[in-house]
Amino acid sequence: xxxxxxxxxxxxxxxxxxxxxxxTEALTLPDVKVLQVIYEIDDSVMAELLPPALHPTxxxxxxxxxxRADDGPLGAFTLAVVRVGCRAAVRPRGxxxxxxxxxGEAASALEQRWGFPITIGEPILRERYDRQSIEVNDGxxxxxxxxxxxxxxxxxxxxxYTAGMHIxxxxxxxxxxxxxxxxDPEFEVSRADRGQAQIDAFDSNFWDAPDLRPVYPIVAxxxxxxxxxxxxRYICDxxxxxISGTVAL
Amino acid sequence: MKFGxxxxxxxPRPWENDIEHTVxxxxxxxxxxxxxxxxxxxxxxxxHFLEEYSHCSAPELFLTACAMQTKQIRVGxxxxxxxxxxxxxxxxxxxxxxxxxxSDGRLExxxxxxxxxxxxxxxxxxxxxxxxxxDEYTRTIPQMWTNERYGYEGRAFRMPTRAVxxxxxxxxxxxxxxxxxxxxxxxxxxxxxxxxxGLTFGGFAEQEEKVxxxxxxxxxxxxxxxxVNERVATVNFLYCHPDNETGIKTGSRLTGSFGYLAxxxxxxxxxxxxxxxxxxxxxxxxxxxxxxxxGEGVSAPEGVCIGNPDRLVEEIKxxxxxxVDQINFLLNALETIPQEEVLExxxxxxxxxxxxxxxxxxxxTSEPRELAATxxxxx
Numbered sequence: 001x002x003x004x005x006x007x008x009x010x011x012x013x014x015x016x017x018x019x020x021x022x023x024t025e026a027l028t029l030p031d032v033k034v035l036q037v038i039y040e041i042d043d044s045v046m047a048e049l050l051p052p053a054l055h056p057t058x059x060x061x062x063x064x065x066x067x068r069a070d071d072g073p074l075g076a077f078t079l080a081v082v083r084v085g086c087r088a089a090v091r092p093r094g095x096x097x098x099x100x101x102x103x104g105e106a107a108s109a110l111e112q113r114w115g116f117p118i119t120i121g122e123p124i125l126r127e128r129y130d131r132q133s134i135e136v137n138d139g140x141x142x143x144x145x146x147x148x149x150x151x152x153x154x155x156x157x158x159x160x161y162t163a164g165m166h167i168x169x170x171x172x173x174x175x176x177x178x179x180x181x182x183x184d185p186e187f188e189v190s191r192a193d194r195g196q197a198q199i200d201a202f203d204s205n206f207w208d209a210p211d212l213r214p215v216y217p218i219v220a221x222x223x224x225x226x227x228x229x230x231x232x233r234y235i236c237d238x239x240x241x242x243i244s245g246t247v248a249l
Numbered sequence: 250m251k252f253g254x255x256x257x258x259x260x261p262r263p264w265e266n267d268i269e270h271t272v273x274x275x276x277x278x279x280x281x282x283x284x285x286x287x288x289x290x291x292x293x294x295x296x297h298f299l300e301e302y303s304h305c306s307a308p309e310l311f312l313t314a315c316a317m318q319t320k321q322i323r324v325g326x327x328x329x330x331x332x333x334x335x336x337x338x339x340x341x342x343x344x345x346x347x348x349x350x351x352s353d354g355r356l357e358x359x360x361x362x363x364x365x366x367x368x369x370x371x372x373x374x375x376x377x378x379x380x381x382x383x384d385e386y387t388r389t390i391p392q393m394w395t396n397e398r399y400g401y402e403g404r405a406f407r408m409p410t411r412a413v414x415x416x417x418x419x420x421x422x423x424x425x426x427x428x429x430x431x432x433x434x435x436x437x438x439x440x441x442x443x444x445x446x447g448l449t450f451g452g453f454a455e456q457e458e459k460v461x462x463x464x465x466x467x468x469x470x471x472x473x474x475x476x477v478n479e480r481v482a483t484v485n486f487l488y489c490h491p492d493n494e495t496g497i498k499t500g501s502r503l504t505g506s507f508g509y510l511a512x513x514x515x516x517x518x519x520x521x522x523x524x525x526x527x528x529x530x531x532x533x534x535x536x537x538x539x540x541x542x543x544g545e546g547v548s549a550p551e552g553v554c555i556g557n558p559d560r561l562v563e564e565i566k567x568x569x570x571x572x573v574d575q576i577n578f579l580l581n582a583l584e585t586i587p588q589e590e591v592l593e594x595x596x597x598x599x600x601x602x603x604x605x606x607x608x609x610x611x612x613x614t615s616e617p618r619e620l621a622a623t624x625x626x627x628x
Contacts, residue, residue: 002513090512158522
């Protein structure tokens with residue numbers, strides 16, 4: 001059977017939030033700019049990046065996601081997320097290892113209501129005619145610089161965003177422990193571009209993904225979309241295969 | 250209704266103790282039995298890098314071995330990847346012709362283009378261009394087979410005039426097929442006068458609609474080859490057991506394992522948005538089939554050929570009513586089912602199911618036509 005992750009869930013929770021409640025109302029964020037840069041990664045550590053509930057994709061992948069909302073119910077914010085592409089049983093998913101978000105209501109909402117592993121920072125999403133980029137600095141050091149180069153328009157329906165499995169400490173049946181929280185936003189895309197993917201800086205230690213090396217660019221996309229963050233419907237025990245460890249709420 | 254067997258050649262981890270050797274030779278043993286039982290054809294995929302799911306990267310060799318060990322069963326490429334980074338069209342034409350000769354004219358030539366980033370990325374092929382290159386292959390390969398010498402200048406490749414040798418044993422050339430894994434591809438097959446080689450199935454209603462469209466369009470087709478191959482084949486799983494519940498339970502392990510493996514791969518559409526791949530294709534469809542837990546299912550989805558002979562006859566009659574000419578069966582995945590049980594299942598199918606279906610169709614249902622005029626600079 002396929003390779004399972006072998007990371008200790010406890011070691012994946014350095015930046016994991018504690019979610020006081022899973023009773024999250026859905027929320028629509030209008031006109032969000034979304035940059036997604038996808039790379040293949042070095043396969044030697046693919047199993048160490050995921051808990052036993054998840055399988056690495058073949059080949060293993062990295063999703064760098066930058067989002068910027070200029071307005072909306074959570075106010076203006078910019079978010080950078082690093083995810084490892086994976087499967088929960090047969091479902092395409094991504095496991096965020098760390099996210100950096102500008103301070104404000106969005107950061108706490110994303111953390112508390114949807115389990116994003118948020119650190120407050122100043123990610124910058126830049127939009128140019130010849131490229132779009134997401135950058136994150138830790139002090140004076142660039143820990144992330146990823147770009148889409150030479151954008152060309154594609155159909156709004158050509159894009160597929162995969163859901164996230166967010167590791168968070170969740171209290172359930174009197175016990176607080178790590179669970180994988182399924183977050184499957186809906187994207188209503190109004191504009192989409194595709195282009196060459198390029199990562200110029202990536203500090204795997206900062207992103208809590210030790211030894212993760214982006215090695216082969218796949219593609220980058222840049223969209224404008226209404227994103228509906230969902231109610232939480234499923235959680236999964238990170239130690240069990242998702243097919244048997246998933247719990248419907 | 251004709252019956253075939255279909256190979257992905259799935260090899261479970263750990264890949265040690267000669268497991269690949271064992272699996273290949275088990276497949277060959279199954280093929281020999283299928284030949285004795287009167288199956289029409291054996292098909293082999295071409296896949297690369299698809300860990301555990303398919304270790305069938307050189308189907309022309311596997312099919313040659315099949316042909317050498319059998320007498321009647323036809324050997325089918327299901328499919329040859331028609332993308333230059335995978336197969337140069339001249340080599341594809343040459344290899345197919347040799348296989349046709351060695352098999353005494355038993356080759357079925359399926360064409361397709363791959364649906365995974367795992368493969369296209371691995372071969373450094375551009376997913377945006379595979380539809381175009383596939384189209385060129387389907388029009389030029391028959392010209393290579395039927396013209397003494399042939400030259401071409403196109404998008405996917407060019408060649409000064411040469412004799413592409415040898416020529417196929419079947420005249421004018423082997424029947425050609427198109428892999429149909431996403432909705433609408435059956436139209437591509439029909440427009441080119443090629444067989445529709447289904448690699449997924451939704452359900453009876455969807456299949457009936459596809460067949461109807463296919464039959465309607467192929468009447469006015471411009472054949473890519475020298476004749477029209479009007480046939481509709483679909484793929485299915487096979488596990489036949491005297492006890493229906495045991496058959497369904499064991500068969501569900503097979504379908505579940507297959508779908509689970511398929512889901513681990515990266516469909517083009519998931520990571521590389523392109524109009525060339527509007528649907529996830531094979532992988533998503535097999536995932537749907539695996540929606541139930543592997544090994545735990547006790548009810549068979551609509552149309553899946555697992556269970557006892559009575560149930561299989563009933564399901565196949567429904568496929569027949571949908572207009573399907575042929576069903577190609579996957580027999581195993583991950584060696585989930587022990588070899589002796591696979592062979593028993595085949596024997597039972599041959600003895601108690603096949604006799605219910607007449608095999609009275611000619612290999613091709615249309616008279617050969619003149620080669621369609623193309624822009625190609627043939628001799």
